[in-house]
Amino acid sequence: MSSNLVLSSKSSASDDTVAVVTGGKRRPVRSDTGWAGRLLANVFLWGYAVVALGPLLLMVNNSFRTQQQIAMEPLGLALPPSLTSFQEAWLTASFDVYFRNSMIVTTGAVLLTTVVSVMAAYGLARARNRWFRGVEAVFLSGLMLPVHLAILPLFYLLDSLRMTSNLFSLILVYGALGIPFSTFVLTVFFRQLPQELEEAARIDGASTARTFVEVLLPLVRPALATVVVxxxxxxxNDFFYPLILMRDPDSYTLPVGLTRFFGEYQTDWPQLFAGLTIATIPLVVLFLLATKQIISGLTSGMSK
Incomplete structure (x- = not known):
């Protein structure tokens, strides 16, 4: 009689396992089908990563090269690397001004959107009056309207208020455009929170404002991170509104400022790649810092 005895087998789409008894011990044996599937998935994911990161790595590499090196060998390595393009882009091409304008506009708009949306979402999530359903429909209607169709009346309105070429006007425009989506996301999260938490806080003597800030906001932090990102x-990255609303070059943001590197007969490729690299750094840092919160926010409510 054979010393090996097959006890059970399991078949699935991703992994096939057979339990075998050898010398009184049970050990799982994986079939070749599951191993091949995992290998194929890993090859596909790594291939996609290479394709996605290839243009980014090419951009960073060429930002450390000279115009002559790029013209002679576009796909060559930056040997030796040069920081001249970064210095020229930052100082000579006024890239420091564009970077500062983008930081002011983006930070102000995101802050305005988040503050307004989180308060509106809490009110809509806890309201029991039927009239609030109409208010919620007004917020959701903003998701269905193409925002670029409003550029003409928006331009005339800001021009009549003498707010063109004003960074504050961009903050107001972007802040208003982000409220519908942010309110929708945050309302869903607030409705998942049990109202017993608020009742317990009130019993302890906490006011509504204190309950909102100290109890509820920490619980919706993943949703806040998702909204911010x-x-x-x-x-x-927006190019459309700064191009239309900003007339003064000193009020340009990064996407519009990058167009200065394109000439009619010649393009300064090292400065362009250096500018693109500088513009990409804040996005990479943001995703690295908020990855955990983003995943928690996107997967919240998917498990019991």
Whole structure:
């Protein structure tokens, strides 16, 4: 009689396991089908990562090269690396001004959107009056309207108020455009929180404002991080509104400022790649800092 005895087998789409008894001990044996599937998935994911990161690495590499090196060998390595393009882009091409303007506009707009949306979402999530359903529908209607269709009346309004070429006007525009989406996301999170938490806080003598700030806001931190990231990226990269509303070059943001590197007959590629690298750094840092909160916010409510 054979010393090995098969006790059970399990088959699934991702992994096939057979339990075998050898010398009185039970050990799992994985079939080749599950191993091949995992290998294929890893190859696909790593291949996608290489394709996605390839242009980014090429941009960073060429930012450390000279115009002559890029013209002679576009895909060559930056050997030796040069920081001249960064110095020229930051100082000579006024990139420091564009970077500062983008930081002011993006930070102000995201802060305005988050503050207004979190208070509106809490009110809509806890309201029991039927009239608040109409208010919620007004917020949601902002998700269905193409925002670029309002550029003409918006331009005339800001021009009549003499607010063109004003960074504060961009903050107001971006802040208002982000409220519908942010309110929708935060309302869903507030409705998942049990009202017993607020009742317990009131029994302890906490006011509504204190309960909101000290009890509820920490619980919706993943949603806040999701809202901040999802609003920071489009505002930081937006080219349309600064191009239309900003007439003074000193009020340009990074996407509009990058167009200065394009000439009619020649393009300064090292400065352009250096400017793109500088513009990408805040986004990379933001995602590295908020990755955990973003995943928690996107997966909240998916498990019991």
């Amino acid at each position: 999802f609003r920071f990226v489009p505002v930081w």
